[in-house]
Amino acid sequence: MNRLSLVRYTSAVALGLSTLWSAAVCAAEDAGAFDKIQQIRAGDLNIGYVDIGPRDGQPVILLHGWPYDIQSYAQVAPALAQKGYRVIVPYLRGYGTTRFLSAGTPRNGQPSAMAADIVHLMDALNIRQADLAGF
CATH class of the missing domain: 1.20.5 (Single alpha-helices involved in coiled-coils or other helix-helix interfaces)
Incomplete structure (x- = not known):
C-alpha cells in the first residue's frame, strides 16, 4: 500500500x-436526557450534576468515563430512582457545566483528584456514604 x-x-x-x-x-x-442540571460549589469546583430520586433514598453516585458524560446514564438513573435510590450523576472535571472556581487552580485529571472532587461533592450535598458506580 x-x-x-x-x-x-x-x-x-x-x-x-x-x-x-x-x-x-x-x-x-x-x-432520554437529563432536564435539570444543578450546580454546587465543592472544593476547587462548581460541579454540574443531576440529583433524582427520593432525598432519603440510599445515595448512588454514577461516574462517567472518558469520552462520555452524564447523558450516558440517562436511562439507568431513572430506573434506579424508581427503585428508591437517590441518584447523583455529576459532570467530572473538564466536562459539561463543571468549572474550576479559580483560573489559578492547576488542572489535573489524576484519579486521586477526581476522587477528592467526589468527596467534596458528597460533603457539599451532606452525604456521609454512597454507593459508587461508573465506567
Whole structure:
C-alpha cells in the first residue's frame, strides 16, 4: 500500500468512525436526557450534576468515563430512582457545566483528584456514604 492509499484509507476509516459516533450520541440523547442540571460549589469546583430520586433514598453516585458524560446514564438513573435510590450523576472535571472556581487552580485529571472532587461533592450535598458506580 502506497502513502496516498494509506492516507485515503485512514481518512475513510476516521470518517466512518465519526459517523458511527455521531449516530450513537444522537441515539443516546433521543433515548432520554437529563432536564435539570444543578450546580454546587465543592472544593476547587462548581460541579454540574443531576440529583433524582427520593432525598432519603440510599445515595448512588454514577461516574462517567472518558469520552462520555452524564447523558450516558440517562436511562439507568431513572430506573434506579424508581427503585428508591437517590441518584447523583455529576459532570467530572473538564466536562459539561463543571468549572474550576479559580483560573489559578492547576488542572489535573489524576484519579486521586477526581476522587477528592467526589468527596467534596458528597460533603457539599451532606452525604456521609454512597454507593459508587461508573465506567
